[in-house]
Amino acid sequence: MADAWEASDAPRRWAEEFHPLDAHVQLPEDGLRDEFQNGAVRALTSLPGESADGAIRWEDGETSTVPLMSAAAAFGEMDSGIAERVEGYPAMEVTGVEPGEMRLHTSRGPAQVPAWLFTLDGYDTPLRYAAVAAPTPPTASIEPAVGDRDLAGLALGSLSEDGRRVTVTWWDGSCEESAIDVLETDESIVIARSVSGGPPPGTACTAEVRIVEKTLELEHPLGERAPLDASTGEVLQPELLDARNP
DSSP states (O other): OHHHHHTSSHHHHHHHSOOBSSOSEEOOSSOOHHHHHTTOEEESSOOOOOOOEEEEEETTSOEEEEEOOOHHHHHHHHOOSHHHHSTTOOOEEEEEEEEEEEEEOBTTSOEEEEEEEEEETTOSSOEEEEOSOOOOOOBOOOOOOOSSSOOOOOEEEEEOTTSOEEEEEEEEETTEEEEEEEEEOSSEEEEEEEEEEOOOTTOOOOSOEEEEEEEEEOSSOOTTOEEEETTTOBBOOBOOOOTTOO
16 A cells, blocks of 8 residues: 555645645534534525635745635535525524634645634634635555455544644444554555454344544654555545434
């Protein structure tokens, strides 16, 4: 896996392009995770539909000019429509929006990224939504792992400021237990998940699933190395896991 990554064009793209390692949304303090996951959002004000260019400001002083999505487009990405379809459904209510920035860890190091700051009814801090669409991440050219278990679904949780601790998340079934192994190289960290367990004889596993979170202690800071899923060859993506669709 690591060799396939380093032998491809992927490291160059990873080093030159904007690939966030943090979630593209930062919720206000004190929650709203359920509402965001359900796409329950309602606009109580008009949202600008115009788009423009903006600049990503990297910590090393470089800047990159990028096209930005409009506030209306960002709202549309959050909105599942459920708040309009179901009368009285609990929802985040947007009362205002303004342009701003959010700090993200990226493949090129920390950066200040253009964002839309949505004011929500009842909250003192805004919901920040990155106004920059990230390109499709590069991948290592490998054949996906073959087996009787689906090991896909690893996602990035959080990254410590010093880059030495990386949190990954995944879904385990009711009878499953997962173990994580890490291989570090100069260009990547390869994260492999293995699964054991199963129903006791004469029984069956329930359909229940649970989110599992594990913090990995790296030998060296992640830096500009790519976190790779050993089962797919893909870069692990930061995301808020959706409890409705594991």
